[in-house]
Amino acid sequence: MTDTAIEAAALGKRFRRRGRQALDSCTFRLPTGVVCAVVGPNGAGKSTLLALAAGLTTPTEGTLTILGGTPSEARERLAYVAQDKPLHPQLTVGETLRLGRELNPRVWDAAVAERVVAGGELDPDARISTLSGGQRSRVALALALGKRPALLLLDEPMADLDPLARHQLMGMLLADAAERGTTVVMSSHVVAELEGSCDHLLLLGAGRIRLSGPLDDLLAAHTLVTGPATGDLGPHTVVESRTTGRQLTALVRPRGPVGGDWGTAEPSLEELVLSHLRSPEAPELRLDAPEEAAV
Amino acid sequence: MTAVTVPARSGRLHGLTWAMFRLHRSALWFWVMLVAVAAGALLWAYGPGVTAAEEVYRKLGCGQGLCGTSDTAFQRYELAATVGSGLLTVAPVLIAAWAGGSLIGRELEQGTARLAWTQSVTPVRWLAAKLAVPAALITAGTLLLTLLHRLLWSADGTLRAATGTRDWYDSVAFTANGTLATAYALLALAVGALAGLLTRRTTAGLGVGVLGLLTLTVAVSELRPRLWPTETVTGTTGYPAIGGAFVDEGALTSTGARVQDPLCIDDAQCLADHDIVGFYRDYHPSSHFWPLQLVETGIVLAVTALAVLAAFQLLRRRTT
Numbered sequence: 001m002t003d004t005a006i007e008a009a010a011l012g013k014r015f016r017r018r019g020r021q022a023l024d025s026c027t028f029r030l031p032t033g034v035v036c037a038v039v040g041p042n043g044a045g046k047s048t049l050l051a052l053a054a055g056l057t058t059p060t061e062g063t064l065t066i067l068g069g070t071p072s073e074a075r076e077r078l079a080y081v082a083q084d085k086p087l088h089p090q091l092t093v094g095e096t097l098r099l100g101r102e103l104n105p106r107v108w109d110a111a112v113a114e115r116v117v118a119g120g121e122l123d124p125d126a127r128i129s130t131l132s133g134g135q136r137s138r139v140a141l142a143l144a145l146g147k148r149p150a151l152l153l154l155d156e157p158m159a160d161l162d163p164l165a166r167h168q169l170m171g172m173l174l175a176d177a178a179e180r181g182t183t184v185v186m187s188s189h190v191v192a193e194l195e196g197s198c199d200h201l202l203l204l205g206a207g208r209i210r211l212s213g214p215l216d217d218l219l220a221a222h223t224l225v226t227g228p229a230t231g232d233l234g235p236h237t238v239v240e241s242r243t244t245g246r247q248l249t250a251l252v253r254p255r256g257p258v259g260g261d262w263g264t265a266e267p268s269l270e271e272l273v274l275s276h277l278r279s280p281e282a283p284e285l286r287l288d289a290p291e292e293a294a295v
Numbered sequence: 296m297t298a299v300t301v302p303a304r305s306g307r308l309h310g311l312t313w314a315m316f317r318l319h320r321s322a323l324w325f326w327v328m329l330v331a332v333a334a335g336a337l338l339w340a341y342g343p344g345v346t347a348a349e350e351v352y353r354k355l356g357c358g359q360g361l362c363g364t365s366d367t368a369f370q371r372y373e374l375a376a377t378v379g380s381g382l383l384t385v386a387p388v389l390i391a392a393w394a395g396g397s398l399i400g401r402e403l404e405q406g407t408a409r410l411a412w413t414q415s416v417t418p419v420r421w422l423a424a425k426l427a428v429p430a431a432l433i434t435a436g437t438l439l440l441t442l443l444h445r446l447l448w449s450a451d452g453t454l455r456a457a458t459g460t461r462d463w464y465d466s467v468a469f470t471a472n473g474t475l476a477t478a479y480a481l482l483a484l485a486v487g488a489l490a491g492l493l494t495r496r497t498t499a500g501l502g503v504g505v506l507g508l509l510t511l512t513v514a515v516s517e518l519r520p521r522l523w524p525t526e527t528v529t530g531t532t533g534y535p536a537i538g539g540a541f542v543d544e545g546a547l548t549s550t551g552a553r554v555q556d557p558l559c560i561d562d563a564q565c566l567a568d569h570d571i572v573g574f575y576r577d578y579h580p581s582s583h584f585w586p587l588q589l590v591e592t593g594i595v596l597a598v599t600a601l602a603v604l605a606a607f608q609l610l611r612r613r614t615t
Contacts, residue, residue, distance in 0.1 A: 054413050056614060072417065080413040086406030088318055095317060102313045103414035
């Protein structure tokens with residue numbers, strides 16, 4: 001059994017129709033058991049990355065290893081919920097779960113799926129076409145969790161959900177994942193909704209990896225500094241700096257202690273992400289050790 | 296792993312087959328209804344329809360090919376036979392539209408295909424089920440209607456002779472009386488599915504599916520007279536009578552060469568000037584029914600196989 005959930009090596013995907021490079025030489029490694037947020041602006045390649053991991057499309061360059069094999073080999077052990085939560089509108093909730101059982105005969109856990117549906121007080125005889133967005137998301141998640149996946153891929157899972165449903169579903173999802181050691185990868189362009197729920201970050205910008213690694217390590221590797229506009233940040237890597245009047249605020253990757261007159265603070269996840277998105281020129285930072293080096 | 300194995304219940308549908316029947320239940324009922332209506336019409340025509348019409352003509356005592364077609368009993372028989380053979384003829388168009396639109400196009404457009412592919416079902420198995428289940432039901436339905444049409448054909452011979460309607464080589468009767476009705480229905484399924492995969496849209500898949508099918512149908516039908524060597528009859532003074540499907544005609548010179556008829560119309564000098572010594576007609580006698588039928592069926596099934604192959608290739612190239 002491998003301890004790597006996803007490993008990408010120089011992964012690239014170009015869409016022939018649009019001629020656009022959706023993903024460009026992405027290299028990262030995601031250990032098993034983490035809850036990873038894939039963050040980036042719209043069009044950064046988040047959905048493409050998840051679709052590649054789910055074996056729904058093929059990369060045009062590089063390789064992607066899922067749970068030690070190809071995405072296709074991992075099909076039975078991964079679950080994927082697309083952004084628009086596609087379900088068959090003519091089926092009832094109960095029939096949708098039956099579909100999950102029929103199409104996953106070896107791994108289906110009906111009790112889990114039924115519990116997820118029951119948690120939303122959904123009538124099993126209600127047609128999918130009559131459900132609200134939140135209810136549909138719940139059914140889609142029930143279908144994914146009923147498969148008892150080792151890797152759960154969620155593309156913008158919480159978009160179009162009201163705050164209450166978001167809180168409920170996320171709580172249920174994370175509790176289930178923690179209990180079973182499921183690796184969860186979820187994408188979002190709303191950073192706030194991920195804060196507190198993930199321990200790993202993958203920041204994508206224009207199809208490239210900008211940041212990857214354990215969230216705590218990434219935050220610890222950056223410092224938010226404030227000081228006079230004339231100050232010198234010396235050897236440190238400056239991700240972004242902004243001057244307001246005579247005051248300078250910068251996000252740096254310190255090399256050695258930040259001395260002098262600088263006031264320092266640890267950045268929040270949102271500050272870390274936004275600074276990197278505002279400065280496309282900032283160098284990439286990978287704190288996910290390759291598998292060989294992992295203990 | 297706490298994987299729970301669901302025992303396959305004997306005697307019930309399961310897996311992808313269950314999914315196919317459930318997801319396309321309305322299409323299944325529509326097909327059952329269409330086959331039932333066509334079968335009912337053909338059976339009625341075969342029984343009371345033919346009997347009543349023949350009774351009328353027997354009383355009238357009109358000669359072969361001279362009996363009018365305005366009689367009510369005959370028109371009822373004709374309507375029933377037309378409904379039966381007509382539904383069998385339009386079935387491929389409906390099948391292509393359904394396969395391009397509802398079966399494949401809509402699933403790709405709405406993303407439900409991806410839903411299936413991220414269960415424990417590979418895209419290739421998904422497409423195989425999408426094609427195999429309808430193919431079995433389509434074959435059963437069209438073969439049943441073909442057999443009923445042949446039954447009617449065996450019974451209404453005198454009626455057709457009396458009124459001079461519906462020859463064996465008429466396109467509708469020719470298709471409905473043999474393996475071609477089934478072959479074209481299967482071609483429609485394959486072409487529709489390919490169109491759905493190409494367009495990934497419901498409406499576009501439907502349109503391209505129907506257009507593709509009609510184009511192929513017209514192209515193959517154009518070939519039909521040339522699919523088996525014709526019989527030739529010749530005459531010295533005018534065109535000889537033929538008993539079958541006309542293919543070609545023209546004039547013959549003294550060397551036996553086939554030339555265009557100079558249209559001399561009994562003008563001996565004109566005929567001599569053009570060196571015309573006779574006239575010929577190429578045709579297919581009714582004994583050519585099965586050779587023509589089987590060669591065309593082979594071609595249609597080969598095109599069907601190519602479309603299926605292309606569909607699988609396309610899907611495999613796009614997904615893993």
